[in-house]
Each structure stands twice: as C-alpha cells, then as structure tokens.
Amino acid sequence: MAPGSSTCKDVVDSRIAFVDYDTTTSNAEWRSSSSGKSATSLRGNPRTPFKDDVHELLECSVCTNMMYPPIYQCPNGHTLCSNCRVRVPKLCPTCRYELGNIRCLALEKVAESLELPCRFQNLGCHDIFPYYGKLKHEKSCKYRPYSCPYAGADCSVTGDIQFLVMHLKDDHKVDMHDGSTFNHRYVKSNPHEVENATWMLTIFNCFGRQFCLHFEAFQLGTAPVYMAFLRFMGDEEESRQFCYSLEVGGNGRRLIWQGIPRSIRDSHRKVRESQDGLIIQRNLALFFSGGDRQELKLKVAGRIWKNTEVDAGY
Ligand SMILES: [Zn+2]
Ligand SMILES: [Zn+2]
C-alpha cells in the first residue's frame, strides 16, 4: 500500500460517501412505496432530520448549490453537480481521480423525489414542488423578479417593481409623472437619423401603479417609423385591467391608438416587433410636425384608464 495520508483519507472519504448514499436511497425508496406518490410524501411535514440529511447530501461539494439531475460522481463516489462537472473538466475536485462520465442515478432519484421551495421564496412565494415541477413553475412564478424595462442600453438589473422604479429614476434618470393623462412633446432636430434615434422612456404613476411610455424611432422593413406604446409595470394578468389611448396629429389630421398596456414581462423588443402600439410613418410624422420637414415636433397626448366590463369585451 502506498504511503501518504492523502491516499488513506481518500479511501475513508469515499467509504463514508458510499454509506451515506446507500442509506438515503433506501429511505427514499421506502418513503415512495409507503406513501404511493413520492412527490407529495413530504408535503406539510415539519423539517425532519431525515430531510436535512438529504439536503446536505444533495449539496454539491464544489459550489454548494443543490444538485439536480444529471448528477455526476468520480470513481470514488464524490458527487458534483452538472455545472461544476463542466467547469472542472478532468479531475475530481475532492480526490483528484479522473472524473470520467459516471452518473449517480440513485442520488438523481432522490433529488427528483424531494419537494423543494420555489427559488423565489424570499420574494414571497410559498409554493413547494417536486424538482421538475419547480423548474416549470419558476419560469412563470408571479414572484420572480422583473427585468429593468429601460430599453436604450443593455441593463441586467432585476428586482420588484418598487425597486425598479427607484432604479429607473436614479440610474437611468427617467422622468416620472403623476396622473393618468399626459401631453408629451417629442422634438428631434434631425429626424432622418433613424439609427441614432434616442429611446425615450417616461414613467406614469396612476391608480397606484406605474406605466412606461416608450417612444422611439426605428426602421420597419424599409420604412422609417416612430412608435409609441405603453407597458405596465406588473404582470400580464393585471395589465389587462387597464386601457390607454395615444393621439398624435397636426394640420387638421389625427392618428388615435387605443390599446392595452403590455406587461414588462414582455421584453421591449417583443412589444416593438409585434407592433402593438401607435406607429407613425416618418412622412406623416413630418407632416404633423409642420414647418419645413427638417425637424420632428410631435405632440403625443395620452390617457390611461381602468378597464370596465364593457371595454373588456373587445
Ligand atoms: Zn456544483
Ligand atoms: Zn473523487
């Protein structure tokens, strides 16, 4: 036998890992068979020592996150999550043996049978799910953080609505307005520079909620256009309680748009591409602007109101 304490330690480590693992698996199987449906077997139970042990066992030894299938192990039984498996390509971080491609199916089974809290628990969600249900739920959990609705630059800030309102105000210097009606003037000295057009965002505070008014210029196919639309800072379900109208005109003509604000869950790009807003062709915009067509001077009037039963019909 080779001298050196590290080899010795490896053997001991792996034996412990193996024993723990074996116990857990049989416990989990017993649980599944005795309760019929493993996915609901732990619902409502207080945290048992058993459950704590299992959670500990499912902790990745490298990143300490919970491990979910696929779970990998080295030939000595040290387990690690699939993310870390990719990050430490060749050697087991614990014993330095070559990792290979060994899955730990028993532990995967345990992970699948566990009920886990939604990852947005700290944001107010108290639901618990079996692993795969949890992933599905988290994609649409109403407590999941919102992305920053500012469109002019890539911004990766996320948070709840209150936090994002402060962020828009402090970090993006966005204008805030109270009230449900507005009159906005958009002026641009060189309307022919669609590419350099600035994004404009204004926040309206009414009905105790916040709305983002976007105004921007872009190329729709080959036609340069301006588009104005409203987004609701909240979920889609609630956004349908509101209506808005936008009006722009000049020289005796008028364009009116009425719509339902889109939730900021829908990306700015998605709303723009669906053309769900007031679209003004540049020619018409210049006509509205009056003067010698060298300057864009649009006056957009708008109103936000709460949807009534009658409005909801269409
Ligand atoms: Zn890991
Ligand atoms: Zn190992």
Ligand SMILES: [Zn+2]
């Ligand atoms: Zn949730």
Ligand SMILES: [Zn+2]
């Ligand atoms: Zn931002």
